[in-house]
Amino acid sequence: MSDPLLQVRDLVVEFPTRRGTLTAVDKVSFDIAPGEVLGVVGESGAGKSLTGTAIINLLEPPGRIGGGEVILQGERIDNLPQEEMRKIRGKRIGMVFQDPLTSLNPLYTIGEQLTETIQTHMKLTDAAARIRAIELLSEVGIPAPESRIDAYPHQFSGGMRQRVVIALALAANPVLVLADEPTTALDVSVQAQIIALLKKTCAEHGAAVMLITHDMGVIAETADRVAVMYAGRIVEIGPVREVIKNAKHPYTDGLMASIPSLTHEAERLAQIEGSMPRLTAIPDGCAFHPRCPQAFDRCRRERPELLDADTTQAACWLYAKEEAVT
Amino acid sequence: MTAFIIRRLLQAVLVMLVVALIAFLMFRFVGDPINQMVGIETTPEQREALRVRLGLRDPILVQLARFIWNAAQFNFGTSYQFKQPVSEMILQRMPATLELSMVSAIFALIVGIPMGVYTGIRREAWLSKLFLTVSLVGISLPPFLIGILLIFIFAVNLQILPSFGRGQVVDLGFWSTGLLTVSGLKALILPAITLGLFQLTLIMRLVRSEMLEVLRTDYIKFARARGLTERAVNFGHALKNTMIPVITVTGLQLGSIIAFAIITETVFQWPGMGLLFLQSVQNVDIPIMAAYLMLIAFLFVVINLIVDILYTVVDPRVRLDGGAAV
Amino acid sequence: MTSGPETRAEFLSKPHGFTTRVLDSDILHSFKQSKLTMVAAFVTLAFIIGAAFAPWIAPHNPFDMASIDLMDSLLPPAWEEGGDSRFPLGTDDQGRDILSGILYGARASLAVGFASVLFAATLGITLGLAAGYLGGTFGTIVMRIADIQLTFPSILIALLIDGVVHGLFEGVSRADTAYWVLIVSIGLSFWVQYARTVRASTMVERNKEYVQAARLIGIPPGLIMLRHVLPNVMGPVLVIATINLAVAIILEATLSFLGVGMPSTQPSLGTLIDIGQDFLFSGEWWITIFPGFALAALVLAVNLLGDWLRDALNPKLR
Numbered sequence: 001m002s003d004p005l006l007q008v009r010d011l012v013v014e015f016p017t018r019r020g021t022l023t024a025v026d027k028v029s030f031d032i033a034p035g036e037v038l039g040v041v042g043e044s045g046a047g048k049s050l051t052g053t054a055i056i057n058l059l060e061p062p063g064r065i066g067g068g069e070v071i072l073q074g075e076r077i078d079n080l081p082q083e084e085m086r087k088i089r090g091k092r093i094g095m096v097f098q099d100p101l102t103s104l105n106p107l108y109t110i111g112e113q114l115t116e117t118i119q120t121h122m123k124l125t126d127a128a129a130r131i132r133a134i135e136l137l138s139e140v141g142i143p144a145p146e147s148r149i150d151a152y153p154h155q156f157s158g159g160m161r162q163r164v165v166i167a168l169a170l171a172a173n174p175v176l177v178l179a180d181e182p183t184t185a186l187d188v189s190v191q192a193q194i195i196a197l198l199k200k201t202c203a204e205h206g207a208a209v210m211l212i213t214h215d216m217g218v219i220a221e222t223a224d225r226v227a228v229m230y231a232g233r234i235v236e237i238g239p240v241r242e243v244i245k246n247a248k249h250p251y252t253d254g255l256m257a258s259i260p261s262l263t264h265e266a267e268r269l270a271q272i273e274g275s276m277p278r279l280t281a282i283p284d285g286c287a288f289h290p291r292c293p294q295a296f297d298r299c300r301r302e303r304p305e306l307l308d309a310d311t312t313q314a315a316c317w318l319y320a321k322e323e324a325v326t
Numbered sequence: 327m328t329a330f331i332i333r334r335l336l337q338a339v340l341v342m343l344v345v346a347l348i349a350f351l352m353f354r355f356v357g358d359p360i361n362q363m364v365g366i367e368t369t370p371e372q373r374e375a376l377r378v379r380l381g382l383r384d385p386i387l388v389q390l391a392r393f394i395w396n397a398a399q400f401n402f403g404t405s406y407q408f409k410q411p412v413s414e415m416i417l418q419r420m421p422a423t424l425e426l427s428m429v430s431a432i433f434a435l436i437v438g439i440p441m442g443v444y445t446g447i448r449r450e451a452w453l454s455k456l457f458l459t460v461s462l463v464g465i466s467l468p469p470f471l472i473g474i475l476l477i478f479i480f481a482v483n484l485q486i487l488p489s490f491g492r493g494q495v496v497d498l499g500f501w502s503t504g505l506l507t508v509s510g511l512k513a514l515i516l517p518a519i520t521l522g523l524f525q526l527t528l529i530m531r532l533v534r535s536e537m538l539e540v541l542r543t544d545y546i547k548f549a550r551a552r553g554l555t556e557r558a559v560n561f562g563h564a565l566k567n568t569m570i571p572v573i574t575v576t577g578l579q580l581g582s583i584i585a586f587a588i589i590t591e592t593v594f595q596w597p598g599m600g601l602l603f604l605q606s607v608q609n610v611d612i613p614i615m616a617a618y619l620m621l622i623a624f625l626f627v628v629i630n631l632i633v634d635i636l637y638t639v640v641d642p643r644v645r646l647d648g649g650a651a652v
Numbered sequence: 653m654t655s656g657p658e659t660r661a662e663f664l665s666k667p668h669g670f671t672t673r674v675l676d677s678d679i680l681h682s683f684k685q686s687k688l689t690m691v692a693a694f695v696t697l698a699f700i701i702g703a704a705f706a707p708w709i710a711p712h713n714p715f716d717m718a719s720i721d722l723m724d725s726l727l728p729p730a731w732e733e734g735g736d737s738r739f740p741l742g743t744d745d746q747g748r749d750i751l752s753g754i755l756y757g758a759r760a761s762l763a764v765g766f767a768s769v770l771f772a773a774t775l776g777i778t779l780g781l782a783a784g785y786l787g788g789t790f791g792t793i794v795m796r797i798a799d800i801q802l803t804f805p806s807i808l809i810a811l812l813i814d815g816v817v818h819g820l821f822e823g824v825s826r827a828d829t830a831y832w833v834l835i836v837s838i839g840l841s842f843w844v845q846y847a848r849t850v851r852a853s854t855m856v857e858r859n860k861e862y863v864q865a866a867r868l869i870g871i872p873p874g875l876i877m878l879r880h881v882l883p884n885v886m887g888p889v890l891v892i893a894t895i896n897l898a899v900a901i902i903l904e905a906t907l908s909f910l911g912v913g914m915p916s917t918q919p920s921l922g923t924l925i926d927i928g929q930d931f932l933f934s935g936e937w938w939i940t941i942f943p944g945f946a947l948a949a950l951v952l953a954v955n956l957l958g959d960w961l962r963d964a965l966n967p968k969l970r
Contacts, residue, residue, distance in 0.1 A: 058550055086555065090553025106643060107641065120555065154642070
């Protein structure tokens, strides 16, 4: 296996508040290989978006990286000066946000926003940048890009705007694209198109993708591997097929059972009892234990790390190699 | 867009009609115009004759129509106190007020916008905190007090700037200007600062809060994620988006500046319309009050129209009337 | 665990009216946090007490002709050469004590300020409630007038009303009516903000079920709404009123300075500054600078309180 493109080691994101520091992302570690699509799935508030924002170092104050390392192509990037980090954003890591309606500046044409991005990262003349912008637009499937390039964002529909956003993310040929809920704000009818487009164009540009979503269906179709997050931690990570068919962590298991399936029709969907704890009240031990049907004593006392569990890794005491200590 | 402008024009005409109605009611029912025009020795018969001759016995609607017709031709009758045509008196004093107001407005904009941008971007800098504290003091100090303080410092103690009047003016025939002589310019400094300081603090605080608002938006976050330079993000993307509210408020403030000139003109004995209006209030000289009210209303309406047109220049969403979404 | 997060049930079981919100930790906390706010509150309180008890606190009565001695005129502050310890801040051209003048002046300024804010709030809330509840042509007319009025600076409106009122009551001396004319003209230039806030809140409440229910069982819905809308708008109204108080004091001072406010026989801070301005050039700076300083301190303190109140009641705006 080649060297990983991105390594995240024990990443912590925290928010200092009046009543103490809240840990929103708690020692998260994972790798992304070149060209790989990693899905990150979890309920809202599980810390998946914050993980993405922390990688690109755009956390909004008072949020901050509280520890750990982010390594891109062997180079540590979480502690770079702002100016150095800026040169990585857009150039080596592209980003696609959730809402295409608000991602584009309403006062500039999409062409202006594209060429601006291109020229920030590549030494191109105005004319060359414009040609590249038109190419990018045609690549993401904007019809008549030569004329549409001079239109303003409000003249596009939501799906079209998200295509423009993808073109913007790919403008400087990044090696990694962070896509944060790229289809959540879109019509159901165009969601599949956009996901397919994202996967296809990134593959063509040779970019790996970190796809953050709460939609397991999207992950199943798109991702090579998947990381499941719960209450700020990764509870299970592994090849997407294995995680879906053969989930090891009880939470993943519950999550899979709650996905509607075409094969088991008319069944009432299973649902995990209770709800994810708030950041202010994460229980001791395994954060999932109050809702876990298989919880036992150790789960209440000790927090499990990721453990090898057959084909995947799961943070669950069920997979502890040695016998449970009394 | 044409429809938009026409709608605004109609609204403007409506506002002018309402103001004209108020001015007419003041003119007609506050005090007896005849008593103001004739001496005590005039007999009731003579008074009645004058009343009929002036049309004060005509149906009220006819009188209103006549009033509006005259006002449209800038004819507001004769001052009770000075026995001179009101329009002549106002025209004579208008250049002084307009020059003072324009210079103050430009001063407020040129200093206020950069201060607002700075305090918006560098929220934690000590200079920002200083600006904000000073601006609170600026808002709390009534303009006349600022004027008196400036006179005390620069005219009484340091004796470097004059404390009253316009200095030497050059008569251009239709306009007498103080901008062409050294003494005229020196005389302008203190009044312009006095008049502009409040607007300056207002513009600074507005630009700051708008900057803070815009810097939180998704498209700014996305612009950062694209790796654009701080300069491009702050000045290219953020500042342009703050300009819409700034244009609105500045436009409205321009009107208030002309009205607030009443105070400054009193402090500095500046021979403008404001001083004339104040004298008319003290002496219940209704024709001048009515004329001044209508003139100010007219200026407001014109400024508002210009602001609306400026909108369309800055914001493509208004300019293109929505446009067709793909 | 005492400081643990409250459960949803606990949260819902608590009353969340205005008073509880005020007493709830956040507001008190932010008050204690901000030293500036505490200073502002102290200064405001000192002014109110000083103004209210001026006849008992002030070393002299500037309106008592018998106690005034022209020999004491134009004395500088006590610490300057030629000063007199009986007059700590000096005297004016008629031998009146400046400090006493300021205390009495603040009395006039605050009285007009409070009264005009009360007038504006009453008028604005009534019109806003009516416009929001009745809607229709009445509501439209009220809000149109509000829109138009809002485009004109309050100083202009106050001056116009002042002129008109004096025109209507020809022959009545300005001194007798000054107080009431000021309250009306300042109050009338402020009602719009209250009306807008209350109307918006009323429009929301109007369609709620309890109003429909009240109508069905024959309780006058207006009465019910008054009871439900008022608590909702108390916060914003209080913020507007505090900020308005500062503006009203400035406006009163400005009108008095311009010579259409309080007369020199019963001066407010603005009148004192106006009187003193003439002496600035002959070196008697204290006549105008001390009242000016007092006015600035009072307005600044009230403004700071208003700012703090707005932040504390609307965390969103912070």
